[in-house]
Amino acid sequence: MYDFVVVGVGPAGARFARRAAAAGYDVLALEKGEVGTPLACSGHVSTDIWEYLPPEAKDRLFQNRVYGANFHVGGPGTRAYRFYKREEVSNVIDRVELDRTLADLAREAGADVREHHTVTGVDERADRVVLTVKGGGGTFEVETKMVAGCDGPVSRVRRSLDLPEPAETLHGVLAFSDEEDHGDYVDVHLTVPGFFAWRIPRGEAGVEYGLAAPPGASVNEMFDALTRAYDVDTDHFCSGAIPIGPPERVTTDRAFLVGDAAGQTKPFTGGGILYGMSAADHAVRTVDPDAPESLADYESAWRADLSREIRLGHWVRRCYSLPEPIQKLGLRALSGEIGVHMDRPSTLFSKKGLRKLVGR
CATH class of the missing domain: 3.30.9.10 (D-Amino Acid Oxidase, subunit A, domain 2)
Structure with a gap:
C-alpha cells in the first residue's frame, strides 16, 4: 500500500510528489496523458517560480x-x-517544459511517476483509498493510505468524493x-x-x-x-x-485537493501555479498518511497562507467591471x-506599496 497516490502531475501534483518522496514517503503519481500536454495555461509567472526549480532549469524554461x-x-x-x-x-517561461521539469524532479526524489494512467474510480474506505486505474495495457486497482487530488479544475477525485465545487x-x-x-x-x-x-x-x-x-x-x-x-x-x-474561489472544504477523511482542483488560484488573473505549489508544500508539512486527522491541519495551513490574498484578489477583479x-x-x-507583487495583492498595503502610492 502506498502512503500517497497523487492524481494529476501538473505543477501542484509534481511538487507534492517530489516533496513527499523526499520526506521518505512511498508515492505514486498518475497523469492521464503526457505530462505538460495538452497546454491549457499561460506561461506568464512571477519570478518566484525559480525558487521551486534548480538553477540550471532557467536556461531551458x-x-x-x-x-x-x-x-x-x-x-x-x-x-x-x-x-x-x-x-x-x-x-515568461515554456509552460510545457515547466511541467516536465517538475515531474522529473519528482522522479529524482523517488516518486513513481506514470504517464498515460487514468484514474476512473475513487473508493474511500475507513482505512484506505482504493483507486481504479486504466493504463499500462489494462485496468487495475491501487491501494493507498491517502490520495492527493491534483487533477485540475474538472477534478475526478473531487467529484468522486462529493467534495464541493469551486465558487x-x-x-x-x-x-x-x-x-x-x-x-x-x-x-x-x-x-x-x-x-x-x-x-x-x-x-x-x-x-x-x-x-x-x-x-x-x-x-x-x-x-x-x-x-x-x-x-x-x-x-x-x-x-x-x-476555477475561481476555493470551496469551504477541500478534504475528506483520506483525501485532499491541491491546486486547481481546490480552486487555489488568483481571482484577478486566474493563475494558480505558485498558489498550488505553495499549498502542496503545506500539505507535505502537515499531512501524515497514518493520521487522517492531520488533514485538518492542511486545511488550516493553506488557508492561513492564501485566503487573504484570494479575498483581496476578488476585490481587484471587481474593478474590471x-x-x-x-x-x-x-x-x-x-x-x-x-510596489505590488503579482501573486500577493496584500503587498499593495505594505509600507513599500503604500509609499509608492503616496509618493505618486
Whole structure:
C-alpha cells in the first residue's frame, strides 16, 4: 500500500510528489496523458517560480522578462496606462517544459511517476483509498493510505468524493503567433465581461494572446476579435477551465485537493501555479498518511497562507467591471511605478506599496 497516490502531475501534483518522496514517503503519481500536454495555461509567472526549480532549469524554461503591464480600457491602439517596476516583476517561461521539469524532479526524489494512467474510480474506505486505474495495457486497482487530488479544475477525485465545487469556473482560451517580441510589458485589455484579454511577448518564441470569461460568454468570438484587432494569425489554440474561489472544504477523511482542483488560484488573473505549489508544500508539512486527522491541519495551513490574498484578489477583479469612466479615472490615478507583487495583492498595503502610492 502506498502512503500517497497523487492524481494529476501538473505543477501542484509534481511538487507534492517530489516533496513527499523526499520526506521518505512511498508515492505514486498518475497523469492521464503526457505530462505538460495538452497546454491549457499561460506561461506568464512571477519570478518566484525559480525558487521551486534548480538553477540550471532557467536556461531551458526562460523566454522573456517583464517589467510591468499596459492596461487598456479598449482594444489595441487605445491609451495605455502603464504599471511598472524598475526590476523584473515577472518572467515568461515554456509552460510545457515547466511541467516536465517538475515531474522529473519528482522522479529524482523517488516518486513513481506514470504517464498515460487514468484514474476512473475513487473508493474511500475507513482505512484506505482504493483507486481504479486504466493504463499500462489494462485496468487495475491501487491501494493507498491517502490520495492527493491534483487533477485540475474538472477534478475526478473531487467529484468522486462529493467534495464541493469551486465558487466559479471561467472559460479561458489562448493561442500563439510567430512574432518575435522581446518587449518589457504585457498588454491587458479590460474588454471582456467579468475578466480581461491579454497579449504577452515571449521573445523568440512568439507572442501569446488570450482571454477568459464567465460561462455563457462567447469566448471564441471575443478571441477572434482580439487577434483581428492586433492583425495577427495564431496557432496552437488552447482552451480550458479556470476555477475561481476555493470551496469551504477541500478534504475528506483520506483525501485532499491541491491546486486547481481546490480552486487555489488568483481571482484577478486566474493563475494558480505558485498558489498550488505553495499549498502542496503545506500539505507535505502537515499531512501524515497514518493520521487522517492531520488533514485538518492542511486545511488550516493553506488557508492561513492564501485566503487573504484570494479575498483581496476578488476585490481587484471587481474593478474590471466598473463603468468605463471610473476605470479610466482609477487607472490614470494609480498608473506609474508600483510596489505590488503579482501573486500577493496584500503587498499593495505594505509600507513599500503604500509609499509608492503616496509618493505618486
